[in-house]
Amino acid sequence: MKLSAFLKDRSLLLLLHLTCMSLLAGFLHITGYAGANITLICIVWLMILSLFLFSFYLQRRHYFRKAADILNHMDKPYLLGEVLPASCLLEDKLYRDMLRRSNKAVIEKIHALEDAQQDYRDYLESWVHEIKTPITAITLLSENIRKTAADDSSGSSKRLLSDSGDSITPAISEVLRKISLENGRIENYVDLILYHARSEQVYKDYLIRKTDLKEVVYEVLEKEHLLLIRHQVRAEVLCGDQVFTDKKWISFILNQLILNSVKYRGDTPVLRFETHRGKNNITLILEDNGTGIPAEDLPRIFEKGFTGSNGRDHEKATGMGLYLCKKLCGRLGISLSAQSEYGKGTKMLLTFPLSSHNGPPPG
Amino acid sequence: MPCKILLIEDDLLLREEIKLLLENAGYQAAVPDVWQDAVRTAVLEKADLVLMDINLPGCSGFDLCMQIRARTDTPVIFLTGRTDSLDELTGFLKGADDYITKPFQPALLLARIGAVLKRSAKNVPFRKDAPLTHKNAALEPGACRLLYQGHSLDLTKTEMKILHLLFLHAGNFVARADLVEYLWENHIFLDDNTLSVHITRLREKLRSAGLDDFIETKRGMGYRI
Structure with a gap:
């Protein structure tokens, strides 16, 4: 609050005083009052007026500075009405009351939205849980037929066998494999929406445990084995370290990275998983020999909705996968970064910080 | 004598398929229709392992697990679509030996069952090491x-x-x-x-x-x- 602005605001009051002052001076002059005395009266008047205005200005400035300060330090500024400094002025009281009522309406609206969002997330979670049962059933159905057909003629394989045949034909086997593959894609899409909902969640849904990285990599490779085999992918796993993290989240993140590697694969795709133990961290590196990422796209690949030139050539890119991975990594305290040479391959680095819980550092 | 696995799952199709998977892997699978008696079945029929869902109509897998735990030390594996960490933690606190989320790879389920059985010192029916x-x-x-x-x-x-x-x-x-x-x-x-x-x-x-x-x-x- 500047003094000039304050005075400008009080210009009517100043004008009133000046008018009164000149009227009084004129009246006194007509009645034959001495000129020096009139000047003295006017000077005293002006002094009293400026003293009053200045102290009023200081009081107002103090009040608004305090209010602004409170506002700046509040983490929920819309609650300002509740914490404004006390004031004895009627106007301040009226404004404060209005502010409170308006804020209350906003808060109610926010709560209603939060409730609706929470309901929606809860429904989404339970929906995801429900849909996983049929997905599992479909996988088991096709795998049971495929796997048992060669072993014996009991059980499910009988359902597809003719009277003469003793095993299912390669064509049927291929169809079943495709069903499993598509089913796996459904599963991945369902996981995407689930983790997307979770990444927004305020509460933290994770369980930090000692996790063997090799085991996680094995599980993800096993989960995606039909897809990887279909695309003639070879994988090498050189992981020997354990970290403290949430296994499910890491599995999801690795799964997304592997799907990306498969999507942007080269001629003879190879996936390499390696762990490196640093002084204060353990890094899991996923290296592929795929198309790589152009240098100009590299800094932006973790942005929401970014598809880059690779993604645009590839109609299926949504720009969500890596964004979500980065976000989840952030929540877990893991840093995710990418190195790539266009045309040669990509390296994804997941760096897990080492705490004292992980045992003594090497050496 | 094959290991006997008690399977408690409300989805009919999935139940049949898991039963098949288990039988093909050399286990004997029992699938009761009424879960409220599952505890008695587990005790009376001396199952070597109980495989169960958490969301069951009319009762909760967590409660069943606790009841089983109270009367016998038969290993319990939860098989569920609930991937919430809190559920997993609850599962372990109720005395489960493992917690597998749907959808699972058939091979993975069998491996985890084998591991739990091995831990509980029951003879695993795998003919793996026989020449x-x-x-x-x-x-x-x-x-x-x-x-x-x-x-x-x-x-x-x-x-x-x-x-x-x-x-x-x-x-x-x-x-x-x-x-x-x-x-x-x-x-x-x-x-x-x-x-x-x-x-x-x-x-x-x-x-x-x-x-x-x-x-x-x-x-x-x-x-x-």
Whole structure:
């Protein structure tokens, strides 16, 4: 609050005083009052007026500075009405009351939205849980037929066998494999929406445990084995370290990275998983020999909705996968970064910080 | 005497398929329709392992698990679509031995069941380590070698797994795709071309022991011994 602005605001009051002052001076002059005395009266008047205005200005400035300060330090500024400094002025009281009522309406609206969002997330979670049962059933159905057909003629394989045949034909086997593959894609899409909902969640849904990285990599490779085999992918796993993290989240993140590697694969795709133990961290590196990422796209690949030139050539890119991975990594305290040479391959680095819980550092 | 597994799952189709999967893996599976009696069944029929869902109509898997835990130390594995960490923690706190989320890979489910049974010191019905014989050749999976007429061939892990699957299906053709899948399930992540390389090397190795044309190839069908 500047003094000039304050005075400008009080210009009517100043004008009133000046008018009164000149009227009084004129009246006194007509009645034959001495000129020096009139000047003295006017000077005293002006002094009293400026003293009053200045102290009023200081009081107002103090009040608004305090209010602004409170506002700046509040983490929920819309609650300002509740914490404004006390004031004895009627106007301040009226404004404060209005502010409170308006804020209350906003808060109610926010709560209603939060409730609706929470309901929606809860429904989404339970929906995801429900849909996983049929997905599992479909996988088991096709795998049971495929796997048992060669072993014996009991059980499910009988359902597809003719009277003469003793095993299912390669064509049927291929169809079943495709069903499993598509089913796996459904599963991945369902996981995407689930983790997307979770990444927004305020509460933290994770369980930090000692996790063997090799085991996680094995599980993800096993989960995606039909897809990887279909695309003639070879994988090498050189992981020997354990970290403290949430296994499910890491599995999801690795799964997304592997799907990306498969999507942007080269001629003879190879996936390499390696762990490196640093002084204060353990890094899991996923290296592929795929198309790589152009240098100009590299800094932006973790942005929401970014598809880059690779993604645009590839109609299926949504720009969500890596964004979500980065976000989840952030929540877990893991840093995710990418190195790539266009045309040669990509390296994804997941760096897990080492705490004292992980045992003594090497050496 | 195969291990007996009590399966508590409300989805009919899934129940049937899991039962099949378990039976094909050499287990005996019991599938009750009424879960409220599951505790009694588990105790009376002396199941070696209980596999159960959490969301059951009319009752909660957590409660069932607690009741089972109170009366017997039969291992319990939860099989559920609920992936919430809190649910998993609750599951373990209620005394579960493992917690598997749907959808799962069939091979993974069997591996986890095997691990839990092994931990609870029940005899696992896997014939994995028993030597397999075919045409006078004996495969010893535990020792990773093949015995034939006094020759002893040391095999690499990959060669062992290839032969293992062929021995398990002795007399029948095994498709290349099935062979690659089997290797992936055993953590050998190779592609079709690499498989050919391994088969060639394996054949040479077999020939050196006098096993000519032990592995038969048929176009479009796969391999057979």
